[in-house]
Amino acid sequence: MSSKLLNPMHIMNMVDDCIKNTSPIHALVLLLCASNLYRIRSNRDDGVCGIGDCSYKAQVAISQLIKQGGKRKAISGAFGLQVFRDILSDLRSSPAEHSRVKAIQEARCLNNMGMSYGAIGYFPKEINFYEEGIHLLKKTFGIDAIRYRILGDLRNNLGVALTELGKYSEAKKFFVGACGAFEKAEDLYEDGKELLMNRADSNLQQVQNKLQSLPVCNGDKDRLHQVTNTNLYTSCDDIRKSPLFSSSV
Structure with a gap:
């Protein structure tokens, strides 16, 4: 297997190309791969921050799907949000050298998830994510x-x-x-x-x-x-x- 395919930063560059070329579904698939690779990264804080970046790009990709409308909007509510849940799971299961770094990135992920849920129209769930992020920051x-x-x-x-x-x-x-x-x-x-x-x-x-x-x-x-x-x-x-x-x- 090519070393590039095991490099999450290279995969993130591919994600950027997909978003630039308006291929959000491909971007979401690649983000799942990148998130998993960041989770096992030797530099734990870098890995957690990388997963936070995945959450941001997932929000951008889901926004593209929604704008495309039709069946793609439906995909954003099914596959897109599942990708987000997997990214959040990767982040929460990732060890970090500094708990504060992880808290910031988890709050960032919750914010991006909230934006995506809201864009689809799931306002109560959107609110829950924002409130959870605020509570996490206060607690930490x-x-x-x-x-x-x-x-x-x-x-x-x-x-x-x-x-x-x-x-x-x-x-x-x-x-x-x-x-x-x-x-x-x-x-x-x-x-x-x-x-x-x-x-x-x-x-x-x-x-x-x-x-x-x-x-x-x-x-x-x-x-x-x-x-x-x-x-x-x-x-x-x-x-x-x-x-x-x-x-x-």
Whole structure:
């Protein structure tokens, strides 16, 4: 057997070619192989990080399948999500030299899985993955979880999923938390912080507009809560002045 076929990095290059050529099914098959090879890699932390990369590329491949529509969209919900579950299983069964490295990559995988489930329309399951990722980070890092960008990603994406279900007050809380996490993340360059904070801020303002448009009738708790709340923040600048900015969600 060619040594290249036993090199997960070479397989990942093949995955990139498949994605570039819009062949997401082939990409998913190759990602299963790469994930298994990363799992037995001698450098354990590199192996765990490699599996995290597999989860990202799987999310990209599933997005391609969904856009292609028809039977391929159905494949994304069957084969594609099974590939994701196998990748997560590989990651969880992989030993790591540093438990914190593994926690970050597992949270990353849960985030990517949530995005794929949400893209297919499985919103409750999507929310579960984001919540599981947030819980994992809190359990592993405690208050230091806010040092990592992935916490902001999970909070932001959870807010988006809650918005899809019409749970605007809950969504707002997580967009506020995402702004705080991106601001304090130590694994982001300033340009990256600005981009991600602007994205969370845009989501926050959109959900705020939805809340403001809700009618005050029939005991609408969401609307009544917002109009009587003196701590009403509509932008990241306002949030930074608030104790909510650094609060844990």
